[in-house]
Amino acid sequence: MDEQPRLMHSHAGVGMAGHPGLSQHMEGTGGTDGDGRKQDIGDILQQIMTITDQSLDEAQARKHALNCHRMKPALFNVLCEIKEKTVLSIRGAQEEEPPDAQLMRLDNMLLAEGVSGPEKGGGSAAAAAAAAASGGGAGADNSAEHSDYRAKLSQIRQIYHTELEKYEQACNEFTTHVMNLLREQSRTRPISPKEIERMVGIIHRKFSSIQMQLKQSTCEAVMILRSRFLDARRKRRNFNKQATEILNEYFYSHLSNPYPSEEAKEELAKKCSITVSQVQYSVSNWFGNKRIRYKKNIGKFQEEANMYAAKTAVNATNVSSHGSQANSPSTPNSAGSAGSFNMSNSGDLFMSVQSLNGDSYQGAQVGANVQSQVDTLRHVISQTGGYSEGLTASQMYSPQGINANGGWQDATTPSSVTSPTEGPGSVHSDTSN
DNA sequence: ACTTATGATTGCGA
DNA sequence: TCGCAATCATAAGT
Secondary structure, eight states: OOHHHHHHHHHTTOSSTTHHHHHHHHHHHHHSOHHHHHHHHHHHHHHHHHHTTOOHHHHHHHHHHHHTOTTHHHHHHHHHHHHIIIIIHHHHHHHOOOOOHHHHHHHHHHHHHTSSSSTTOOOOHHHHHHHHHHTSSOOHHHHHHHHHHHHHHHHHHHHHHHHHHHHHHHHHHHHHHHHHHHHHHTTTSOOOHHHHHHHHHHHHHHHHHHHHHHHHHHHHHHHHHHHHHHHHHHSOOOOOHHHHHHHHHHHHHTTTSOOOOHHHHHHHHHHHTOOGGGTTTHHHHHHHHHHHHHHHTHHHHHHHHHHHHHHHHHHHHHHTTSOOOOOOTTSOSSHHHHTTOOHHHHHHHHHHHHHHHTTOOOOOHHHHHHHHHHHHHHHHHHHHTSSOTTSOHHHHTOHHHHHHHHOTTTSSOOSOSSOTTTTTOSOOTTTTO
């Protein structure tokens, strides 16, 4: 009916619908009587109601008209400026995040663990240690243990990278999408390029925080893996027979001074192809344990001592033709050191042995070096008949003899720790565990 | 199941 | 920091 024209009139040329009518209505209330007022209100209500009835086309047309208005660009710029000065500047102030130390830490750790960084590095400390350990002989369980760790690590690595890629892709997609949307909208509402930029920044920040979460959980996973690995390391594993033999050979051939140097230990570890889980301190542990247990109960170890003495002797005689005197404590247990024995020395050595057995030798430091040779040689003597057959190895390696000789047990406490009568001496709880 | 052997850990002193 | 001594914890043997 007649509503349409009226509506058109009330809206003419003004963006905000209803205000003119409203003001009109206010004026009306001021003056006339109740009837007129009612009429006004009815009009206004009508107008308001009909706004929603506008067709979409109409609205579009209006919008277009607005866009084409000659003042539009200027107005747009002004609005953008105002917006920039108010909202964005306020927000900008609080968005300055500090350089993230935690992220740096995470990155560093991932790099160190070989999760990020160059491909196939496997650069974790554990892996590196393992690699170093396997350098010599590559024990069976060594590589098994190690490869298990490596496999898990690379699994984590893979997941990490695919996730990271996914996030990056999603971030890019989302950013372009938002940018397009904002560009589109910037035609109709005040959005400056700067604001778009800012929005992109916000998106990137959001995604990088997600990335950080990923990094964090990756780190956690690596830590768990590592701790498991280390737990496995803590778990006791006996040395294999060969390793024990090598260590024992060294021990008994250096009975007077069974303190291998760092290099010697390293070499022994290599020779024993000790597992990853054992490499770090085990040689030291082994010698520590051996010394203490030997000392505590020499009797128990006599047989073993004899055995290794004989063994070393055999080695010695086998290599005896090779008469070089390679008296290096760091390359000791090898047959070569046994080979150091030569007949011209035997007299002196014999004397040494005698004095050692004679309980008088208190293991002076000077003597210790010589002793490392002597120990090896004593069994050679016994083997080659330097002593009478009656004087068996068991005698040679009698507790007293050893006790007296090296002085390594009681070099610090020369007084009778292990008196002959006490035999194995004050055996402590260890054996009766 | 119990005992023994043995590698690892801890606390201490030099 | 090293070695010793005591102790723990587990593998291996019975």
